[in-house]
Amino acid sequence: MRDKVEDIDELKKIATQVRRDILQMVFNASSGHPGGSLGCADFMTALYFRVMTQSDEFKMDARMKMPLSFPMAISLRCFTVCWQRKGYFPVEELSTFRKLNTRLQGHPTTHEGLPGIRTALSGSLGQGFSVPV
Template identity: 60%
Template sequence: MADIQQLKDIVTQVRRDIVRQVHAVNSGHPGGSLGCAEFIVTLYNEIMDHNPDFSMDGVNEDLFFLSNGHISPVYYSVLARAGYFPVEELNTFRKLNTRLQGHPTTHEGLPGIRIASGSLGQGMSVAIGAALAKKLNNDDKTVFSLHGDGELQEGQIWEAAMYASANHVDNLIATIDVNGQQIDGSTDAVLSLGDLKNKFEAFGWEVLTIEKGNDIEAVVNGVREAISLSRKRKPICILLHTEMGNGVDFMMGSHKWHGVAPNDEQLESALAQNPETLGDY
């Protein structure tokens, strides 16, 4: 187990990795990646029982599925820093013949990646399937998934949510990144999501909220609470309130950094705000 300062150090380095990856190829999605850094770092460094000696089956391991696959920079950084593949491979992000595609894929065989994601709305269905497989195999580990709040505008999410509660998929913890932003503007302006807590509860889920989704201690405590509520015949939903672009002041709170890379001057500013902790790739 890592202590809180260790987790903070990893988060800071992951932020550096994110902005450097997207800057190097002038493409990618820094905003949501930065906002979810604390959560994914917490899963892989504090919560999940997982093995960097990767097996696609994930038997007797906790599993994580990234549904909003466009935030691949944070996912790749966390996997590399957790030992799944060499950190230096982050240099290849979005380049020709890379294993680090803009949206994660499986055919390159990148350790840690179990589904091709990026077509929004599908990750919850996959996570439910994995959770049911674990039940059939008497595997008591937990399945985690992460979704963007804008992704909840996809109908497949709600079909999956209905199925999960009807079938008591209580080894599933689905987290919603509630940052209120999507590619075309705020979620309220594009298509309001309404009261997500009431909606998931109406679909038969147990729901808890992490108000400070960019506070590492709050995230650790919130995910642990979610685990304590699982195995009670209801799937679990975490509403994780984050700030898009967190940790880089000029990116914070704006949908404009959903899919735009920083220029040279902006990169320098972003890196100055996040001093090197674990060593750059």
């Protein structure tokens, strides 16, 4: 797993790679809404690579909870690319985006075994902050 990134130029490089991965995922699937995910790449990269404390086992303790209230904007793409770039699963799994019977088949849910998911990241917009409450 990567350590915290302190260098801003390195964070920019990671965010650029995250955007490339998002575009590749959507292109390969011929489906998706990349705009929101691309727009979130900078702050998601900053959160996962500089701000949030994470364990090697991706245990969801109090330090790692982040409510998200606009799931359709980010959906699965930006989260999973950041998780993959942190080393939680192999890069090859990104190619399974929107493929049936895979962990990345659509909106992430807890039963798919995707690391870091406590509740489904889709559904009614604006419910993200009610979950931790």
